[in-house]
Amino acid sequence: MAVRDGLVAWLGSDDVGRHQFPQAEVIDLEGSLVTPAFVDSHVHVTETGLCRTGLDLRPATSARHCLQLIADYAAAHPGEPIRGHGWDESGWSDGPALDTTALDAVVGDRPAYLSRADVHSALASTALRNLVPGLPAGIDAQAPLSGDEHHLVRAAAGTLLTAAQRAEARVAALDAAAAAGIVAVHECAGPDIGGADDWQELRALSQGGHGVEVIGYWGEPVRTATQAHALIEATGAHGLGGDLFVDGALGSHTALLHEPYADAPGCTGVCHLDTDAVTAHLWACTQAGVTAGFHVIGDAAVASVVAALERVVEKFGVAAVARCGHRLEHLEMVDAEQAAKLGSWGVIASMQPVFDALWGGEGGMYAQRLGAERAAGMNPFALLASQGVPLAFGSDSPVTSLDPWAAVRAASHHHTPGRAVSMRAAFAASTRGGWRAAGINDGITGTLVPGAPASYAVWENSMLAVEAPRDTVQRWSTDPRARVPALPVLEAGVSPRCLRTVHRGVVLHG
Template sequence: MSPAPHTQLLVGGRIYSASAPDATSMAVTDGQIVWVGAERPGRALHPDAEIVDLHGAFVAPAFVDTHVHVTAHGLALTGLDLTGTASREETLQRLREHAAGCDDPVLWGHGWDPTRWADETAPTTADLDAAAPGRAVYLTRVDAHSAAASTALRAAADPADLPGYHPQQPLTAAAHHAVRGAARALLTPAQRARARAAALDDYAAHGIVAVHECGGPDISGRDDFTELLGTDHGVQVRGYWGEAVATAEQAGALLAVTGAHGLGGDLFVDGAFGSHTAWLTAPYTDRRDCCGTSYLTVEEITAHVRACTIAGVQAGFHVIGDAAAAAVTAAFAAVADDLGGPAVAARGHRLEHAETLTVAQAAQLGRWGVIASMQPVFDALWGGPDGMYVTRLGADRAAGLNNFAGIASTGMSLAFGSDSPVTAARPWSMLRAAVHHHTAGSGISPRAAFAAATRGAWRAGGVRDGLAGTLDPGAPASYAVWEAGELVISAPKDSVQRWSTDPRSRVAPLPDLEPGTDDPVLVRSVHRGRIVYDR
């Protein structure tokens, strides 16, 4: 005999549900939401339920982070986190202190950002050798597309003949991939396991119950990817492997050997603005000799999309510069002409970052079902008149970056993530950044931002049942309980969505995302009825 169903009735809260915007109660049976509404009828309908008193807490769909690097995030949490260092000297001092108390085979650090320093001087190989004599040191820039490496690590990688090499300055492109691979090989299984556990615990502790790992041969390596997908943790991991294929047979074989759920994520078309490796149609403003780096041709991108579409596999690409955006748009157009738009749309292919995507390109890609997986905190960190984007691209080009409103207006689906450890996995800060964009007209409403981090994020992961990411009857019981202040219904000041502020619209309210407001405090994270974090 199967066990009797178990029902919990959550009462005394504020439930974020489109089907019942005024709900104060929710019933969950064996990991599925079965009812949402007012408390009195809830008690009458479920007289034998276990009662969970919410004490006025706010209950909302749990978050999904659509772009993460789990082990790298964990290494920053458990090791040398250089985020926020104010100078090269502070960065080196942190390295000295870390080296003195750490005997790991490789000193792995992340997060230095010289565009936020007064002299903008990056750490050199000689600097690292002096701070940690004889040690293998790997320090990634905040965007993870370049890294400073010590002499000992360079000797293990032998990057001298590769593009992006410099004997003293941080390495980019293929030279960076080589030293990253050498550093990764020095990580012990215990280091990786400790890092993975710390990262997954951190996601759960911030209301995130599922993440999309963006792995690949130049990012995490097969061993780490396989170990991660085999990790037993309450936070669900969907794995993307960033390696290009040319045929449907190759796509199927690569999926089988890696255990990946899709062949995309950080499949690099180009690099990043901060490292001068995003692929541009015109030179960088601060480096007139440079248009960035292209890793795939239009023909290679086209072959990958075609192969994955035929094989029934979700594909995707890392796309940042405008030349990269033009290349992927041309590739999708070619495959849609060949196989038909509906065949392409059925796969839900993705573009990661998509920072320079234009409204016209989004309109095309949206017709073919392509999803934009974007990172709002990028604008918060690097946008604005004094930000890194303006330094790299000039004011006119910078103003067009991360145009969430423009992309969404075309019907192209949005999904949001952190790219942790590039930015911290803090969903409410991410939503605030999406709403309060540096460029007028590029921000979206809180409701649209929340949808991109919940319903849109599940859709980006191939779940198209219309229920995942909601608290409607029939949906999986994946939710987070928050201590939150007053709930509000709002829209961007420059938005045409003001109708949603009218109470008669029956729109469920959200926590206030105005600048300076406090983030809600997490009480509990639940995924499919299983508690994954409990304060």
């Protein structure tokens, strides 16, 4: 491959290349694998960095273990507020025993904010709760907080972070992305996530030359085209969507369902935006020619958004809606009729395959929350693809790790038969799909063909498919016309090591 001025200038055999470009600098990759670089279609950069630089609770195997991790961190950082992420009681042997009393016992009078894995609920110490004057007096003083109360506590915890901590976290997150072969991320920002200051600071870092491209979405509803234009101008965001919450998450019992949770009878989740509000936002954004989008997980939430989209299609027509590239984030509970409509309207599904790897299966969190029958229908990648819904894959980091190969493997090894897509389709959704979701439809970005941006990753060659046992080989065409590289063997829990990441000809890592 020859690169000139940030573009792929030529591809072919080594001997021809050396003859055709005799004055070029030659970099011998010694048989390493070169692929198009990845795009992560849904991240939270600052939170990802805080998880890397602070308290990571994802390794916790029990409530007791989780509390020990908190106690160890508190001892190592005396006098500081505590911020942690990642506990998930659905896989613990000793059950959901985390409460405010248990937390206070290890942190004392220090403010502590510990978000659940899905970041839709959090455990907060009494000291932190006391910093939130708007927290309703009647809420459970012991249980993790969700919904509006969680947003209030999250905002209060954010004020305890210093500018230096936030800056360090952002750099750590983008460095980690580059080290994973990722050259662009879709930041899902908003007033209920990191807030305007956090987004503008991240935007300044990206524009200041970090290298990893940050494409921002601002999750705030509007009701008129004028408001949509004004908000895009004020934020500099690419679209008004991302985590614009219609509902919450299954793990926190806040995803909006038609029928109650299997493990919480009488609970059907939380509705943050009703169908009328969703319709108004879509109407305004479509009229303004702006990408809209929503965080939508539960089946009732999906039904609400599809109904709203139908109203907007009837008003403006399919072409006007499709031109905007509206997005649905997560879209975990969608049926065949809804998928067909979304495909016909050009709506993009921004999904996280590792959710199924973590929480799918007979004994997984989905089955606990929904029962086996409903859980089996989660994350239907093949259904959406078959109906022409464009797929873009991401991590929702820090909910799952910045590991795009894990997403490729998870999408092609779904827990439920018939729900998976091919390795080739999963890789495309993790590369070209992310660019398409951001409105880049030139047909070459995200591939390695002459004229394409030289955005690629180099991978250690020890895991190439040609070296793998026959039953694990995933053979792809190596014909350059296919725009698809050879595929590494993707074993569970093991991803290829990235040796170099390059974006538009500039080395970001390695």
